[in-house]
Amino acid sequence: MKKIVLNDFNALHSLFGNLDENIKIIEKNYNVNITSRDGEIIIKGELHQTNQVEEIIQNLIKSIQSGETLDRQRINYVIQSVKVGESEKLEVLDKAFVCVTSKGKSIKPKTIGQGQYINAIKNNAVTFGIGPAGTGKTYLAVAMAVRAFKNNEVNRIIITRPAVEAGESLGFLPGDLQMKVDPYLRPLYDALYDILGAETYNSYKERGLIEVAPLAYMRGRTLDNSFIILDEAQNTTKQQMKMFLTRFGFGSKVVVNGDVTQIDLPTGKKSGLVNAIEVLKNVDGIHFMYLTERDVVRHELVKKIILCYDQYEKKQKHIAEKKQDHKHDRRHDQKQKNTSNSKPSN
Template sequence: METHERRITVDNLEILYKLFGNLDENLMRIENAFKVKLASRDGEIIIIGEDQTVHVVEKLIEVLMGAIKAGEVLDAQKLDYFITMFREGEGDKLPGLSDAILVVTSKGKFVKPKTLGQQKYVKAIQKYDVTFGIGPAGTGKTYLAVAMAVKAFKNDEVSRIVITRPAVEAGESLGFLPGDLQMKVDPYLRPLYDALYDILGTETYLKYKERGLIEVAPLAYMRGRTLDNSFIILDEAQNTTIEQMKMFLTRFGFGSKVVVNGDVTQIDLPFGKKSGLVHAAEVLRSVEEISMVEFTDRDVVRHSLVRRIIQEYDKFEKRQQYKEIAKQEDKLESKAKKNRQKQDGHNTGRR
């Protein structure tokens, strides 16, 4: 097997250190993923391996250095995502991925899209009045929607933010919770509060809430309202009924934006009750003014193991579906065979 060598000149040793990572852990991840050999000598990165693979790794390293120069922190999750995209031939889409800063959190952290799916989602929210974000847990659907809402509010594009979700328990009964109505529904809304606290800071959020500029409420509170000049987010939409979804989608008025998020693999509705999110995706997919953004496990930005867990659940569910289809086909074939035998017996009797 013929090997080739390429060299990349690095004029900033700090970038080289950040690229290689602590104890060269990033270097080893790239080597293991592409079966190449990487080394650094005299301000150069040396890549040794098969010609085509070396070329891909060279492009990967150039993109990674560009991201580092732009202020990105090259953690394991981000590196794994970049490696995956280059291995799947989509690395040319990555340059400039995180150029756009949506908001700066209360702790000075920049909120940016981290994956191509997130970038598509953000652009859809900017362009369309109604956007559906459908995909697995950990893809940043809720957090990015809240970030876009805060951005629109701070830019005076909307006059208030309304965030809601259905109060449905995740497969367990919590019994009768103590306190007033707000205290009873707050546990269901906690993920939304967490995102708002992180982006705005607790004091700023409470100030806006007291002035009625930000509202976090269960979905039942939306009935009978018309919301003008608002940024409205429906989270955990997979747990809405068809009637609730229709009610929600007819609440927004002039100058408003709507974002609907959900994961159709985690529906907590009673057995036999169809999800309003699944139904809406079927009914509204042909409406050009509505954007449907679908996330995949590649867009998961939590621990790398979360992506693996989602993949394994998907594989299991597909196997179960195939088994069920095979079972139904066997039943149909058995029924057809019995009908043929019955017909043959009838024909023999007639003779």
Template sequence: MIVQKNFIIKEETFERELFGNFDENIKLIEEALKIDVILREGNIVLMGEEKNVNKALKLMTELHQSVSNGKNLDKQSISYSLSLLLEGNEDKLKELEDTIVLTQKGKAVQPKTLGQKEYINLIKNNDITFGVGPAGTGKTYLAVAMAVKAFKRDEVSRIILTRPAVEAGENLGFLPGDLKDKVDPYLRPLYDALFDMLGADKFNKYLERGLIEVAPLAFMRGRTLDNAFIILDEAQNTTREQMKMFLTRLGFGSKAVVTGDLTQTDLPDNKRSGLLHARDVLKGVEGIGSITLTERDVVRHALVQRIIVAYDKYDKKQEEIKNKRQEKNTKKK
């Protein structure tokens, strides 16, 4: 049965956020729920099958609450909200409204998926957290946000950023400039996140005072890192020895987040990733949390999700072909 129901818009901000640029958000909702959405005299008119219109009303209520709490709506957040709605989990949208920190421009940094929310909770509740997942899942950005939050609350006295410089042979000697200049290209994503949350002036001031420290992983050897929030980025490129060395640097009052994408390892074929090894070895150890984010947690262009899914399918297919060949060769012997 075709019905028509109204949703009253109480704030102009919600109307703007809901419709998006060129009505792109509304088009997503119409397509997913097979309804028509019309703006009429300050109200949103929903038309379609009754069960679909009722779902749309639930969605509008949850999205309105999100916007009221300072959240911005875009195609990614609308798509994710729709997927939760169709699974019957629309009430879980409330879990994504916690603000970690505000950017320099006053924008709230919040988890955008339930996977990201779990990741944040693991960082809160553990001394060491492994965040593994494909590009675009917010692993690095959210780790930096949690570091800035801890720093601003005086829970730690400094932030340390590190990553293995595999491409430079971990030596870095041939690159021009001082240590910071040599490492900068490899830590750009971390810098971008810190600029976003602290502003360039504060970042540079903290860097000069040693409150933010940047160093390649090799320079961590022999140190004990007390009262620090340490982020090891691109950890899939660590060897087993490097990972053990890093994890045993943790001092009193410190917290570490280790991020990486196991599908983008630059190590030689005969070297097993230290990140993969550490997760296996440390599974179940108290004080250590681990999460694997998936394509559902990607917060970049929607095409990135489809690319990740396509590569996963291809890799699985190649693995199946490889296993069949091995079985065939075994039978011949």
């Protein structure tokens, strides 16, 4: 049996949640019983399990006391981090801070990977954020851009992405050029609206302090003292990626985001992001940050979906490689047979 003293009723209520929903998540993962009495949290169960649960609860209490609101995603993430022995890294998340949204909400990393991603952006001139959907690549990059702008580290924010259709044809969109490309840029607008507010964003945009544009608009420019984000970079060609990475000038910071499992380029065209990983992997000042399904902060089913697709694609790749090896062996055997048959008899 383990006991944790917590003489803070509000923190205790936040920890347990409505109808003890938070504690039930922990009990579901461990064969323990958790109760509270007179400012004490009592954990009953096997020693190994109670030790881990104590560690989980202590981490959750620290999160609550740092102003974090517990939700299912956060609790499950702490549980998984303790299980894999990474609990000591969780404290960094509670202390990390990026900026405040227009509605007064603090933006902080929600996973260890996100925390490392933010630190990479802080400490490098060029950062590649590579990972699946839902890992916060775009949102955190935009938040870091706003932070740098408000701290007078840069004079403007430039956000771009390639205008490539994601698997379906959109046809001839109505309106002027801006109206035609806006659907491709909508996720970027959403992040800016949430962090800055629509009024502030529009004010900055009118003054030329923020620019959201298709990648093609970057050609021929040199961008000094700017925070530049390239989103959906997996859909760039090799030529587009080279063009983009040679645009930034003195005092600028670049973030390139993409998911190499969701490439929408025509068959036969190599992704500029995949090529950049190969070409630039050993360049000082360029950091490649790889986020995984553990960093997904959307609905918990998203993580399961990503894992299922990843396993399926690995299985299909393995099957294809075995078929290729089998074909190669057959050709080799046939070649040897032909050679043997062509030899003159004595």
